[in-house]
Amino acid sequence: MRHTITMLVENKFGVLSRISGLFSGRGYNIESLSVGETMDPAYSQMTVVTSGDDLIIEQITKQLNKLVDVIKVTDVTEFEHVEREMVLIKVKPKAERKAEVLSLAGIFRGRVVDSSEDTYTIEVTGDEKKIDAFVNLMTPIGIKELVRTGKVAILREGMKK
Amino acid sequence: MKLTGAEIFIECLKREGVKHIFGYPGGVVLNIFDMLYDNKDVKLILTRHEQGAVHAADGYARATGKPGVVLVTSGPGATNTVTGIANAAMDSVPLVVFTGQVPTVLIGNDAFQEADIVGITRPCTKHNFLVKDVNDLAVTVKEAFHIASSGRPGPVLIDLPKDVTVGKTEFVWPEKIGLAGYKPKYEGNKWMIAQAAAEIQKSKKAVIVAGGGAIISGATKELKELAEMAQIPVTTTLMGIGAFPETHKLSLGMPGMHGTYYANKAIQEADLLIALGMRFDDRVTGKTDAFAPNATIVQVDIDPTSIRKNIRVDVPVVGDVKRVLTVLNKMLKSEAKGQWTAVRKAWLSQIDQWKAERPLSYNPDSEVIKPQFVVEKIYELTKGDAIICTEVGQNQMWAAQFYKYDKPRTFISSGGLGTMGFGFPAAIGAQLAHPDKLVIDVAGDGSIQMNIQELATAVINKLPVKVAILNNGFLGMVRQWQELFYGERYSHVGLDVVPDFVKVAEAYNAVGLRAKKPSEVEPVLKEGLFKIKKPVFMDFVVDWREKVFPMVPAGAPIDHMLFDEKKQEKKHKLRAVK
Numbered sequence: 212m213r214h215t216i217t218m219l220v221e222n223k224f225g226v227l228s229r230i231s232g233l234f235s236g237r238g239y240n241i242e243s244l245s246v247g248e249t250m251d252p253a254y255s256q257m258t259v260v261t262s263g264d265d266l267i268i269e270q271i272t273k274q275l276n277k278l279v280d281v282i283k284v285t286d287v288t289e290f291e292h293v294e295r296e297m298v299l300i301k302v303k304p305k306a307e308r309k310a311e312v313l314s315l316a317g318i319f320r321g322r323v324v325d326s327s328e329d330t331y332t333i334e335v336t337g338d339e340k341k342i343d344a345f346v347n348l349m350t351p352i353g354i355k356e357l358v359r360t361g362k363v364a365i366l367r368e369g370m371k372k
Numbered sequence: 373m374k375l376t377g378a379e380i381f382i383e384c385l386k387r388e389g390v391k392h393i394f395g396y397p398g399g400v401v402l403n404i405f406d407m408l409y410d411n412k413d414v415k416l417i418l419t420r421h422e423q424g425a426v427h428a429a430d431g432y433a434r435a436t437g438k439p440g441v442v443l444v445t446s447g448p449g450a451t452n453t454v455t456g457i458a459n460a461a462m463d464s465v466p467l468v469v470f471t472g473q474v475p476t477v478l479i480g481n482d483a484f485q486e487a488d489i490v491g492i493t494r495p496c497t498k499h500n501f502l503v504k505d506v507n508d509l510a511v512t513v514k515e516a517f518h519i520a521s522s523g524r525p526g527p528v529l530i531d532l533p534k535d536v537t538v539g540k541t542e543f544v545w546p547e548k549i550g551l552a553g554y555k556p557k558y559e560g561n562k563w564m565i566a567q568a569a570a571e572i573q574k575s576k577k578a579v580i581v582a583g584g585g586a587i588i589s590g591a592t593k594e595l596k597e598l599a600e601m602a603q604i605p606v607t608t609t610l611m612g613i614g615a616f617p618e619t620h621k622l623s624l625g626m627p628g629m630h631g632t633y634y635a636n637k638a639i640q641e642a643d644l645l646i647a648l649g650m651r652f653d654d655r656v657t658g659k660t661d662a663f664a665p666n667a668t669i670v671q672v673d674i675d676p677t678s679i680r681k682n683i684r685v686d687v688p689v690v691g692d693v694k695r696v697l698t699v700l701n702k703m704l705k706s707e708a709k710g711q712w713t714a715v716r717k718a719w720l721s722q723i724d725q726w727k728a729e730r731p732l733s734y735n736p737d738s739e740v741i742k743p744q745f746v747v748e749k750i751y752e753l754t755k756g757d758a759i760i761c762t763e764v765g766q767n768q769m770w771a772a773q774f775y776k777y778d779k780p781r782t783f784i785s786s787g788g789l790g791t792m793g794f795g796f797p798a799a800i801g802a803q804l805a806h807p808d809k810l811v812i813d814v815a816g817d818g819s820i821q822m823n824i825q826e827l828a829t830a831v832i833n834k835l836p837v838k839v840a841i842l843n844n845g846f847l848g849m850v851r852q853w854q855e856l857f858y859g860e861r862y863s864h865v866g867l868d869v870v871p872d873f874v875k876v877a878e879a880y881n882a883v884g885l886r887a888k889k890p891s892e893v894e895p896v897l898k899e900g901l902f903k904i905k906k907p908v909f910m911d912f913v914v915d916w917r918e919k920v921f922p923m924v925p926a927g928a929p930i931d932h933m934l935f936d937e938k939k940q941e942k943k944h945k946l947r948a949v950k
C-alpha cells in the first residue's frame with residue numbers, strides 16, 4: 212500500500228543524501244520526495260511517498276527515525292490529512308483546441324503562467340487524483356513538457372501527532 | 373586564549389578521557405601529528421595499515437566498552453578505514469574515526485588525496501560529520517563521542533579539513549549538546565515488561581537467546597538472575613558469547629548455522645523465546661518462517677529497527693537489556709510462586725537428553741593435529757582466563773565451539789561483516805587495553821595474511837599478542853562449502869605452505885613456533901602462551917579435511933543439521949538429522 216510520510220529534519224547538507232541513501236541502500240522505493248525549509252530555517256520538512264506492506268512501512272519509519280538528523284517522522288496516511296502537489300504542464304494544442312485548453316484549465320482552477328504563439332504553460336495544484344485527471348485530459352490535446360513537484364502533506368488540525 | 377583546531381582536537385580527546393588512539397599520518401594531518409609528537413596525555417599507536425588501525429581501535433572498544441579512536445589522513449588513508457568502519461557498524465562497536473580532509477576551498481575539486489569520505493561512509497557509520505568551521509569542532513567531537521557510545525553503539529566519523537585544524541578559536545567545551553533527533557530509549561515500557569513476565573509464567577518450555585546487546589548493556593548479572601530464578605536455559609549468539617557463563621548448567625552454547633544441536637532443538641521446540649539484545653541474524657534463524665514455530669516471541673532491543681525486522685515478535689520491548697531485566701526480575705520475584713523448578717523439570721530434562729545425544733564433538737587423532745584439539749588445549753591451559761580474538765572462517769567457529777567463555781568481552785570476533793584480517797589487529801587493541809591479560813588470536817592461515825603487517829605494531833609497542841594459526845593450507849570455510857555443496861571442486865581456495873609463518877615472525881623480531889604432531893601442541897602452547905613475553909606466531913599444521921559441524925545448510929530450518937557421521941558409519945558420509 213502507498214504511504215505518505217512527512218519528516219522534520221535538520222536543515223544541514225547531506226541530509227537529503229542520508230534519506231535517499233537509506234531508501235536505495237535498503238531497497239525501499241520512493242515514488243516522490245519533496246523538501247523545503249520550515250518557518251525555522253534550522254529545519255526542513257520532507258514528504259516522501261513510498262509503498263510496501265505494513266512490515267516494510269514500519270521498518271521505513273523506524274529507520275528514518277533512527278537517523279540522527281531526522282527529528283520527527285509521521286506516517287500521515289494513518290491520519291486525516293491534506294495532500295497537495297503541483298504540475299506545470301506545457302501544452303501545444305491545435306489552433307481549434309486552444310479555447311478548450313483554457314476552459315479546462317479554468318475548471319481545474321489552473322492558471323496560465325506562460326504562453327507563446329502555439330503553447331500554453333498551465334499550473335494546476337491539487338491532490339494526486341486531480342492532477343492525474345488534468346494530465347489525462349491534456350494528453351490527447353498534446354503535452355510538450357510536464358513537471359510535477361511531488362507531494363507535500365500536512366495533518367488536519369486536531370489530529371494526533 | 374585561542375587554540376588551533378589541532379590543539380582543540382587534543383583538548384577534546386583529553387576531556388573524553390581518551391588515552392590511546394590508533395592511526396597513520398599523511399599530508400593534511402601533519403599539523404595534528406605535530407601536536408601528538410610530545411603529548412603526554414594522548415598516545416598514538418602507529419599501525420602499519422589504516423585498516424589495522426580501525427580494527428585495533430575496535431578490539432580496544434570491544435575489550436573495554438569504551439569508544440576506540442582513530443586518526444588518519446585524507447584520500448587513501450580515509451578509504452582504507454572503510455572496511456573497519458563497516459565491520460564496527462555491523463557489530464555495534466563504538467568508534468570515533470577522524471579523517472583529514474583537503475582544505476574546505478578545495479573540496480569538490482578532485483584535489484590531491486581528496487576523497488568524499490563522508491559520502492562513502494554515510495551508509496556504514498552510525499553518523500558522520502564534516503567540520504567546516506573551527507568554531508564547530510569542539511561540539512562536533514562531543515556529539516560524536518555521545519552518539520558513538522550511547523543507545524545502540526556504532527562508529528562515527530569526523531572529517532577534518534586542513535584549514536579547520538589550522539584555524540584558531542577560543543576553546544569552549546560545551547556543557548550540553550543539542551541533537552534534537554537523537555534520543556535513545558533506555559527504559560522499557562512497563563506494560564510490555566509485564567506482558568513478558570506473564571508469558572514467562574505461562575510458559576513451560578522457555579528459552580533465552582542472548583546477543584551482543586546483552587554484553588553492550590552489561591546485563592550479565594541480571595541475565596543470570598533471570599535464568600536461575602525462572603529456570604530458563606540460555607543460548608548466546610556469536611556476538612553474545614560470554615554474556616552467560618558457558619560452564620553453567622543452563623547454558624546451551626551458541627545457536628544457528630554452526631550452533632549446538634541442543635540450542636537449535638530448544639529454539640525449535642520452545643513455547644517461549646526471549647530475545648535479549650539480538651537481532652535475529654540469518655545465521656541464527658536459518659529459514660525464517662520455520663524458526664521457533666511454536667514460540668511466543670519476546671524481544672528486548674534498544675534499537676526499534678531490530679524489532680520485527682525479519683521475525684514476527686509478540687511482545688516487543690524497546691529499551692536497554694539491563695534496565696529491562698532489572699524491572700522484569702523484580703516483577704517475577706514478587707509474583708512467582710517458587711514453583712519454577714517443578715514447571716521446568718520436563719523441559720530441562722529433555723534438554724539434558726539432547727545434550728547427551730549430540731554434544732559438540734570431533735574425532736581425535738594421534739597422527740594429525742585436529743584444529744578443535746588446539747582450541748580445547750588453549751582452554752585447558754589458560755583455564756578460560758584469556759581474551760580470545762578470532763579471524764573469520766572455520767578457525768572462528770572452532771574458537772566459538774571448543775573454548776568455554778564465562779565472562780563478557782572475552783570473545784572478540786567479527787560477526788556481522790565477517791571480516792578476515794580483523795582478529796589480529798583487534799587483539800593488539802585488546803592487549804593495549806588490558807596489558808596484563810593473555811590475549812590470543814585464533815587465526816586461519818588465510819585471514820592472518822590480511823593484516824599480517826601489524827606484527828610490527830605488536831612488536832614495537834611490546835604488546836605480547838599470541839597468534840594460534842590453525843594452518844590447514846586452505847581458505848577452509850570456503851573449501852568446506854565447496855566440498856559439501858559444489859562437488860569437491862576446490863576452486864581457488866588452496867594456500868599451500870607459503871609463507872613460512874615461523875620465519876615471518878622471526879623477520880619481524882617476534883617469535884615463531886610450530887607444531888606438526890598432536891604431541892607437540894601442548895609444549896608449543898605452554899612455551900608460546902606462558903614462557904615467551906613477546907608476540908608469538910604459533911603455527912599449528914592441522915588436518916585440512918576437518919569441517920565445522922554441526923552445520924545448517926544456508927536457508928534450511930535450524931534443526932536440519934549436518935553432522936560428521938564418520939565415526940558412526942565408517943564411511944565418510946553426511947546425514948541430515950531432523
Ligand SMILES: Cc1cc2nc3c(=O)[nH]c(=O)nc-3n(C[C@H](O)[C@H](O)[C@H](O)COP(=O)(O)OP(=O)(O)OC[C@H]3O[C@@H](n4cnc5c(N)ncnc54)[C@H](O)[C@@H]3O)c2cc1C
Nearest residue numbers: 583584585589610628629630649651674678693787788790
Ligand atoms: C563464518 C560465520 C559464521 C557464523 N555463524 C554463526 C552461528 O552459527 N551462530 C550465530 O549466532 N552467529 C553466527 N555468526 C555471526 C552472525 O553473522 C551475527 O553476527 C550474529 O549472529 C549477531 O548476533 P547478535 O544479533 O546477538 O548481535 P549483534 O549483531 O551485535 O546485535 C546486537 C543487537 O543488540 C541490540 N543492542 C545493542 N545494545 C543494546 C542494549 N544496551 N540493550 C538492548 N539491546 C541492545 C542492537 O540494537 C542489536 O539489535 C557467524 C558469522 C560468521 C562470520
Ligand SMILES: Cc1ncc(C[n+]2csc(CCOP(=O)(O)OP(=O)(O)O)c2C)c(N)n1
Nearest residue numbers: 765766767790792816817818819847848849
Ligand atoms: C575480507 C574477506 N574476504 C573474503 C571472505 C570470505 N571468506 C570467509 S571464510 C574464508 C576463508 C578463511 O580462510 P582461513 O583464514 O584460512 O580460515 P579457515 O576457514 O581455513 O579456518 C573466506 C575467504 C571474508 N569473510 N572476508
Ligand SMILES: [Mg+2]
Nearest residue numbers: 816817846848
Ligand atoms: Mg585456513
